[in-house]
Amino acid sequence: MSQINNALGMISSPNYNLNQILQATQPPKQPGRFRQFLGAAVGAVGNMFAPGIGGMIGSAISGGIGGIGGIGGGLMGDTAGYLQLQQQMDAQTEAFQTASSVMKARHDAAMAAIRNIS
Amino acid sequence: MAAKWTVAPSHEELAFLVEAGIIYRDAKNFQGARDVFTGVKELFPQYEFPEVFLGTVEFQQGHFDAAEAHYRKALEMNPRSAFAYAHLGEAALFRKDKETALKHLKTAVKLDPLGDFGKMARRLMEMADGVTFS
Numbered sequence: 001m002s003q004i005n006n007a008l009g010m011i012s013s014p015n016y017n018l019n020q021i022l023q024a025t026q027p028p029k030q031p032g033r034f035r036q037f038l039g040a041a042v043g044a045v046g047n048m049f050a051p052g053i054g055g056m057i058g059s060a061i062s063g064g065i066g067g068i069g070g071i072g073g074g075l076m077g078d079t080a081g082y083l084q085l086q087q088q089m090d091a092q093t094e095a096f097q098t099a100s101s102v103m104k105a106r107h108d109a110a111m112a113a114i115r116n117i118s
Numbered sequence: 119m120a121a122k123w124t125v126a127p128s129h130e131e132l133a134f135l136v137e138a139g140i141i142y143r144d145a146k147n148f149q150g151a152r153d154v155f156t157g158v159k160e161l162f163p164q165y166e167f168p169e170v171f172l173g174t175v176e177f178q179q180g181h182f183d184a185a186e187a188h189y190r191k192a193l194e195m196n197p198r199s200a201f202a203y204a205h206l207g208e209a210a211l212f213r214k215d216k217e218t219a220l221k222h223l224k225t226a227v228k229l230d231p232l233g234d235f236g237k238m239a240r241r242l243m244e245m246a247d248g249v250t251f252s
Binding site: 094095098099101102104105106107109110111112113114115116117 | 129132133135136162165167170171174200204208228233234235237238239240241244245248
């Protein structure tokens with residue numbers, strides 16, 4: 001809304017140019033992928049120490065500080081999104097660990113069968 | 119007419135052959151693995167485990183019924199084979215028959231509570247806990 005107001009303000013002002021209007025009406029710059037991943041990773045680590053805090057830290061890193069102040073809007077949306085992403089990552093990690101432990105146990109059993117040859 | 123073997127491999131050689139079969143299997147050379155395990159079975163007919171390994175070759179290709187047939191044959195040879203029961207449970211789990219899988223896995227744990235076969239069955243039971251089939 002503030003962007004629209006800025007743009008409208010510029011139009012009504014005699015001292016504007018096309019570039020200023022375009023800049024004012026651009027959506028906020030999206031964070032890079034690296035920042036998105038870094039945010040998710042730091043968020044996960046943060047949650048180890050203080051559940052809930054990690055998500056906020058992660059949001060702040062990946063979404064920018066504006067997210068916290070509400071200037072960029074969507075603090076709750078971002079946090080929920082990253083919490084969901086984090087839950088998906090946790091579920092994938094758990095599934096990977098289970099599969100990995102089954103594979104190891106399967107290999108150990110095969111080796112035990114060989115050892116049991118007497 | 120059954121072949122009469124004039125070779126008598128040592129247990130070390132047998133272990134080497136089985137490991138070679140496992141490597142073939144895991145490298146997806148299924149025919150090679152099948153040949154090795156069939157050879158081991160011929161050389162050591164008193165053991166049930168080559169039959170189990172033959173089942174794992176089928177299992178790894180997604181042929182769960184064929185795998186199960188091998189495991190059952192192994193159990194006919196040794197009804198107390200925790201190794202065969204653990205694999206039978208695994209095949210049932212992958213056929214989405216959780217109830218039968220748990221029954222076989224529990225038998226494997228009962229037969230080998232502290233060993234590696236029981237451990238394999240316990241890990242599969244943990245995996246089954248987190249699985250819901252539609």
